[in-house]
Amino acid sequence: MLDATGRPRSLFLLGGTSDIALAVAERYAARTPGLRVVLAARPGERRDAAVGRLGDLGCEVHAVDLEARSVESHQDAVRAAAGHGDIDVAVVAYGLLGDNERAWTDVAAGTELAEVNFVGPLAAGILLGEQVRRQGHGIVVALSSVAAERPRRSNFVYGATKAGADAFFTGLGEALREHGGHVLVVRPGFVRSKMTAGLEPAPLATDPGRVADAVLAAVDARREQVWVPGAMRGVMVVLRHLPRPVFRRLPI
Amino acid sequence: MSVLGVDPQRRTLTGWGRTAPSAADVAVPPGPDGVAALIASLRTGGDPPARGVLARGLGRSYGDAAQNAGGLVLDMTGCDRILSIDVDRGVVRVEAGVSIDTLTRTLLPLGLWLPVVPGTRQVTVGGAIAADVHGKNHHVSGSFGDHVLALDLVTADGALRTLTPDGPGAEAFWATVGGMGLTGVVVRATLSCVPAQTAYAVVRTERARDLDHLLELLAEDDPDPYSVAWFDALARGPRMGRAVLTRGRLARLDDLPARLAKRPTAFGGGGPGPGVPPMPYGLLNRATGRAFNELWFRKAPARPTTDVQPLGAFFQPLDGVRDWNRVYGPRGFCQYQFVVPPSETEAFRRAVALIADSGHPSCLNVLKRMGESSPGLLSFPAPGWTLAVDLPVGPGLDRLFHRLDDVVLGAGGRVYLAKDARLGPDAVEAMYPRLAEFRAARRVLDPEGLFVSDLARRVLL
Numbered sequence A: 001m002l003d004a005t006g007r008p009r010s011l012f013l014l015g016g017t018s019d020i021a022l023a024v025a026e027r028y029a030a031r032t033p034g035l036r037v038v039l040a041a042r043p044g045e046r047r048d049a050a051v052g053r054l055g056d057l058g059c060e061v062h063a064v065d066l067e068a069r070s071v072e073s074h075q076d077a078v079r080a081a082a083g084h085g086d087i088d089v090a091v092v093a094y095g096l097l098g099d100n101e102r103a104w105t106d107v108a109a110g111t112e113l114a115e116v117n118f119v120g121p122l123a124a125g126i127l128l129g130e131q132v133r134r135q136g137h138g139i140v141v142a143l144s145s146v147a148a149e150r151p152r153r154s155n156f157v158y159g160a161t162k163a164g165a166d167a168f169f170t171g172l173g174e175a176l177r178e179h180g181g182h183v184l185v186v187r188p189g190f191v192r193s194k195m196t197a198g199l200e201p202a203p204l205a206t207d208p209g210r211v212a213d214a215v216l217a218a219v220d221a222r223r224e225q226v227w228v229p230g231a232m233r234g235v236m237v238v239l240r241h242l243p244r245p246v247f248r249r250l251p252i
Numbered sequence B: 001m002s003v004l005g006v007d008p009q010r011r012t013l014t015g016w017g018r019t020a021p022s023a024a025d026v027a028v029p030p031g032p033d034g035v036a037a038l039i040a041s042l043r044t045g046g047d048p049p050a051r052g053v054l055a056r057g058l059g060r061s062y063g064d065a066a067q068n069a070g071g072l073v074l075d076m077t078g079c080d081r082i083l084s085i086d087v088d089r090g091v092v093r094v095e096a097g098v099s100i101d102t103l104t105r106t107l108l109p110l111g112l113w114l115p116v117v118p119g120t121r122q123v124t125v126g127g128a129i130a131a132d133v134h135g136k137n138h139h140v141s142g143s144f145g146d147h148v149l150a151l152d153l154v155t156a157d158g159a160l161r162t163l164t165p166d167g168p169g170a171e172a173f174w175a176t177v178g179g180m181g182l183t184g185v186v187v188r189a190t191l192s193c194v195p196a197q198t199a200y201a202v203v204r205t206e207r208a209r210d211l212d213h214l215l216e217l218l219a220e221d222d223p224d225p226y227s228v229a230w231f232d233a234l235a236r237g238p239r240m241g242r243a244v245l246t247r248g249r250l251a252r253l254d255d256l257p258a259r260l261a262k263r264p265t266a267f268g269g270g271g272p273g274p275g276v277p278p279m280p281y282g283l284l285n286r287a288t289g290r291a292f293n294e295l296w297f298r299k300a301p302a303r304p305t306t307d308v309q310p311l312g313a314f315f316q317p318l319d320g321v322r323d324w325n326r327v328y329g330p331r332g333f334c335q336y337q338f339v340v341p342p343s344e345t346e347a348f349r350r351a352v353a354l355i356a357d358s359g360h361p362s363c364l365n366v367l368k369r370m371g372e373s374s375p376g377l378l379s380f381p382a383p384g385w386t387l388a389v390d391l392p393v394g395p396g397l398d399r400l401f402h403r404l405d406d407v408v409l410g411a412g413g414r415v416y417l418a419k420d421a422r423l424g425p426d427a428v429e430a431m432y433p434r435l436a437e438f439r440a441a442r443r444v445l446d447p448e449g450l451f452v453s454d455l456a457r458r459v460l461l
Ligand SMILES: Cc1cc2nc3c(=O)[nH]c(=O)nc-3n(C[C@H](O)[C@H](O)[C@H](O)COP(=O)(O)OP(=O)(O)OC[C@H]3O[C@@H](n4cnc5c(N)ncnc54)[C@H](O)[C@@H]3O)c2cc1C
Pocket: B016, B054, B055, B056, B057, B058, B059, B060, B061, B062, B065, B066, B076, B096, B097, B117, B118, B119, B120, B122, B123, B124, B125, B126, B127, B128, B130, B131, B132, B133, B134, B135, B136, B179, B180, B181, B182, B184, B185, B186, B187, B318, B418, B419, B453
């Protein structure tokens, strides 16, 4: 559980190499000396580096294998994480932006996005939900995106998959409420991270640290949704209601 | 899950501070025998609940002491009968879920009063035993456990044991007094009472201009058994620690003006008064906090006065406002209460300065002298100075608490577990030197660790 001042004892990162996930972990590590982190990700150099980074901050880190496209892998990872004790905060962070032009024309490319951004998170959410019900507490942070609110021509496959996950986690929050659980759906705009390396930053672009700050503040306030930057919320209200012909012509 | 016809309901629970919620299956056993049967059935009925069992009273502990995330919680308020009262000997036997409110309202007309009452009457006898609560007369009368003649404890094996402070079960008794519900479920208790001629107190009120003055006044040998100070937690510099000290005693019949003497034991404690609605934002901030502290200090007469007050107004002034904990807003609040040894006035001063300089606003600031420790292995009270502040949760609060912990630990003091919602295991280990004995006693009474709470998981009791 988080204590009264918002310090967790343990953190579970699904997609532990994600820049945003690591920024969240760093901030919690600063709050809780010796924070236990179960870092689930595909094995490799990036994961080793992430383990090292959190270890240097004094965390007790346990690396666990996770392939987002495998349901079984999720089962193993959640079991392994729970084996270390209660999961106070879980961050479902892995994700794939993909190439939209390929994704809407190539079945394999399109369904890969669906698996990584929707099926995987669904499996994660179900398994984490089971754990929350058992524990009687637990916070799940799900990385959605503003693309989930109104997909554009240039990212609609990614947007579609994120929209599915967004709806699922929003509902999961309702379902887990009576079990002491809390789900936070995070909707960042453009974040300068590995995922967007080489892309032209969109207006209101932000960075992983800012996203992490917003996540911690939203968890503290027990909010269920947060936009990053905060101004994105108002922007999306407008964009969601623009008539399609107008929206189509926007340079975004 | 249905156990013996008692259907537990999933509920989200918090302590009085409204922080750190967790969900548990809550059952309301109808009586002591029901508790024993239920615990026994958990053993025989296959798998005991994976996340254990815990008794809960009226949830007036501030933190997570009366929560058991994912487990079973026994709401003891269904066991609330007063079983017998021996007026001549001043002995009352009750079920553990009865509230101090009900009990005092019943006892007063019979000319009896409880030797120790906390700052709210909305606590159960079980909760008062489990936290070994103290009152304004601690330096004279000790804590609640000192006046428990016997208690019935349902242990993890489903057995009902009668324990006394110095009989055969003494070890288990003193592990249970102050034991935060971790030795089993207290189902009945026998308490000794003191005589009371009236439902009033004679109270002397006096201002102290700063902390030195206050400590001086508190250290005086005083004929009155009850004393407590409210202090201004935001005043800094030369006015730091300015306070209003109240000292009193139970009123005798001849203390009462004629108007009150007609019905001397009519308890004017007041029913539940006006309530506070749920609030989206807390009302308390630096500015309102400062204004409140200023007002409260000014409200007290500049020269010492003596007056007659209803016992409820003197002992539990907050009980008149229902749900007052809501003024702190949705993130809730923490109470930080510590005690340091009598010689550690310097540490005490540093703690008061840390709070005043932090800018975190506190209004309910209580300071008093404590007397001898109780034999309770985890009991909080210890000789010296105790201080309690209520602080709304907000950025930076954890850092303030850490600094306070350092001061308290450095002075050989401790923080009260019934109020705590954020200490870690290392600090608790250092603050409670008899923790190892407590753990050993618990292993004897509950070898498989059936009884557990969020507090116990957090600080590794
Ligand atoms: C306004 C206010 C003023 C207060 N003033 C004081 C004060 O002056 N002095 C003081 O010492 N404390 C004070 N307290 C704290 C309070 O007295 C204690 O926290 C007390 O334990 C609360 O009793 P409860 O019945 O609400 O128990 P809960 O808060 O429900 O439970 C507290 C603990 O007792 C255990 N418990 C409860 N019932 C049983 C049982 N039947 N068998 C075994 N374990 C049980 C629980 O497991 C838990 O660990 C105050 C609290 C408030 C809100």
